[in-house]
Amino acid sequence: MPLAIKTVEIKKTSEPVSSPSTPKPPVLARVGPLGPFPLNLISALVVIFTLRWTREVLIPLVIALFISYFLDPIVARMEKRKISRAVGTAVLLTAIVAGIGSAIYGLGDQADAILEQLPAAAKTFSQSLREGRSDREGTLNKVQKAAAEIEKAAAEAANGAAPQGVKPAPAQAARPGLDLRNYLWVGTVGLVGMALQAVMILFLVYFLLVSGDTFRRRLVKMAGPSFAKKRRTLEILDEINLQMKRFLYVQVITSLWMGVALWLAFRWIGLENAGMWGIAAGILKSIPFLGGTAIIGGTALVGYLQFGTLSMSLLIGGVSMGLKSLEGLLVSPLMTSKAGRIHTVWIFVGIFFWGWIWGVWGLLLGIPIIMVAKAVCDRIEGLRPIGELLGDERRAHSSGGNRNVTP
Template sequence: MTEMPRTPKPRLHIPANAGNTSLVILAALALLFALRWASSVLVPLTLGLMFSYALTPMVDGLQRRCHLPRVLGAALLLLSLGGSLVWTAYKFSDDAVQLLESLPEVSKKVQSAVRAHRSPDESTIGKVQRAAAEIEQAAQQSGPPAPAPGRGVTRVRIERPQFNLQDYLWSGTLGLAASLGQALVVSFITFFLLVSGQTFRRKMVKIAGPSFARRRVMMQALNEVNGQIQRYLLVQLFTSVVAGLAVWISFSWLGMEYAGVWGLLAFGLDFIPYIGAIILAVTASLVGFVQFGAVDMALAVGVTVMTIHMLSGNLLSPWLMSRAARMNPVAIFVGLLLFAWLWGLWGLLLGVPVLTVVKAICDRVDPLQPIGELLGS
């Protein structure tokens, strides 16, 4: 009986070069080190670049319709936005300070509520602790009386100072000054990028080569990348405004205190996918539990926040955003973790816009198209 020849298993033959692979790994590690080491420079530069992408259509409209020079249009736009931010901060500063000063009290009340709702059955450790306390109390009662304090001796009782937000802010004046300096740097970067207009695009087209065909392809690719990034930023800004207004209105209807401050927090945290909504829902639920004293109202506050963010992220954003600009949820989550490790809080805010820029570039460059495919939905 002759044995039938076995069919060879299909294999995927991928040409590999150990030297090239090692160089790629070393280059990736060097890039991560450079991003982390130069974060103080890259974060303001990235913020200015993103703001310039989002504000360029407005400056172009002022130049085209109102016949304003780009310098004047960019200056007026940035001054208007800065004035709006200052007015908003001044308008809600008192409510924000009161809300922050109430957070320690919220923590105490939540701890008290958790202790009150514990099971009456004590654990073994609890019984041992209670027995030890009773033995110590009995020993103190049976022992000799404590000597009376001598004349002229004052008993001192140390009390922990209460949390004062104004003292805390005053002690952090240097940090506030550093933040204002970074905001000024970002403003200048944004202003110069808005004033430059098409300068960098013309230089990139010139670098592409002397032939007309190569320059045309480069111009089309740059236009598509710019349009895709601008569309993403404007859609994100619009959905964040909608989420903030929805939280403001919903919390006002539920009777939550400082509803305007919660709306501002919802607007800012909406720029952080997944994590921002969870932080807002948990914090608002705890504050709502302390304010209303009922678990159902705390759950209603948390469910309201999560519902608004789910509708905004799963319905409104995909409807407004083109198919080419959509990102893979797994890639977004991994990217957030990576940029949070690199740049901290700024990494959470800038992670998704940077990934959008990377995807837009990879989709237009042939050797990098597999990376764009991995990042896409």
């Protein structure tokens, strides 16, 4: 009997004591039927807005980072030859600025010659168009004349049917002609802004190259005390460095291909200064869309100034368009996709997206930014699905899973 009483007492004491006045803990509401998708969408929109809003600050920083990545191997070789990084960087940047200045000076003489020939070329071009219109009376001209006659008859009928007390509408004032001073002022302000931005980028590149691997060591130190996090940070930095080298390799190869192909084609046609146009094409090729437009328009104009016929101008412009289309739509995307292990579709999507975010600079920086994002996503466990989405499945299967990913 005492044993039974003891058992009952144990059962009573083991039950939790609950009071009706004690409030129950609140139950957290669930995120919703869509899960965390709305929050992720809002976060993505905030990031996109921030990138657009801060582009005046971010663009020089990103350009300086990429240039320092490209020039760091040269400075490292100079350092191995007992040349300090400060002196080697100063010599290298001075040589680059001098080369760009001499190229602009050489192109300036050609531009002056083209500007001197523009009035006569415009007169000849308009005369040839008038002669072409007078020689053939096509269907379009007949339709235009008929439309003009109908419009004239309708206007006369409207004037005749108008009431006596109603006065005709006053003639509109003529629009002012083209004022070149406004365009020159805007262009001068834009050039001054670009010059100041270039100077700022130059100083950023100098200090980044002089610092060497200081930021690299600090990033590894900030990764955390664990050896796995430090190793993962090192792998990300090494992969970014490798991707930048691959991008530079693709740009050099495609620029050489474009310059040599255009030089040979123009030399075969007989265009003057074919070598200079080949060099310009190799440099401007790196700017998507706008660079190709400048090459096609410039070569077509020079061809018309030299040969004086519209057919030769169209031939030279067509050759430039064909080579640029072959390079931009086939050679560069395939080489970039193969070098960066990124699907070709995302190459074009990245160019359009970053062009919308940052304009012309976004067109230029879109591909290396995607390559860096791919390198980061492949090395972080939570971002690996994005890396798989950006990657090319065929090359991923051919590699056999040799990627070293640290969780």
